[in-house]
């Protein structure tokens with residue numbers, strides 16, 4: 135069991151996976167600080183809420199500073215804040231939109247890490263848990279930018295874990311499959327839509343909606359976070375739920391050609407677009 139007074143900071147705790155994680159950690163005896171860009175509207179939680187926008191250096195400094203001021207330490211950082219772009223062709227997002235999704239999903243995690251790690255180094259102990267995705271080890275056509283942010287998160291996390299291990303700090307990545315949250319509703323619309331992609335875009339939006347609705351409950355991911363947080367010797371990667379476990383097994387052991395063909399078949403990527411003949 136963790137000592138009752140371990141301090142956890144969970145980004146994006148106003149809904150979905152972050153909220154379930156903050157609740158689970160509170161139940162497990164952590165003193166939890168959740169965050170939201172609209173902290174004032176989210177004060178019905180069983181944990182403290184701080185205002186935080188992970189795209190702002192000042193906001194990150196202020197939120198981390200506030201936890202340190204109140205508690206003097208941070209034992210666990212859960213980098214969860216993130217969003218997607220609704221399914222669309224990769225060329226249907228401007229470079230500005232590409233930068234925006236990286237600024238939250240990847241650089242937001244980097245900002246939080248850079249600000250919290252000095253405190254953990256001083257403590258000589260700490261845990262960082264980054265919410266990745268099955269799309270950190272698999273491709274997802276028509277979600278290229280989101281997938282790129284989660285692949286980047288995996289590489290950063292694995293490298294960081296090697297750097298910090300001798301300083302008493304461990305880093306883990308949680309890899310959920312589709313999870314039923316506000317993720318879909320909060321996704322940005324692609325900002326450079328092209329007529330050529332209209333049909334496939336509609337089909338992919340429908341497919342993604344079905345997957346999210348049939349997805350795991352956020353509590354499944356929260357359980358994986360708690361498992362990683364409490365492990366004496368934490369693993370680098372934790373899948374969350376049976377579907378994610380199955381896909382990771384497939385990625386690791388199935389021949390690449392089989393995975394490639396399976397993705398194209400499952401998403402019907404080789405169906406002839408309307409108006410074209412084979």
Ligand SMILES: NC(=O)c1ccc[n+]([C@@H]2O[C@H](COP(=O)([O-])OP(=O)(O)OC[C@H]3O[C@@H](n4cnc5c(N)ncnc54)[C@H](OP(=O)(O)O)[C@@H]3O)[C@@H](O)[C@H]2O)c1
Pocket residue numbers: 145146147148149150151152169170171172186187188189214215216217238242265266267268309310311312313314315316317318320346349
């Ligand atoms: N749902 C899935 O299928 C799924 C699967 C695998 C991984 N994930 C990952 O799980 C994480 C949480 O997603 P979710 O499904 O729980 O979605 P969600 O319900 O939309 O929650 C997203 C959270 O991120 C916060 N957030 C967004 N932008 C932020 C910013 N700039 N600064 C601070 N906080 C910000 C939001 O807080 P405010 O809007 O209140 O600020 C909200 O609390 C994401 O990293 C996502 O990539 C989701």
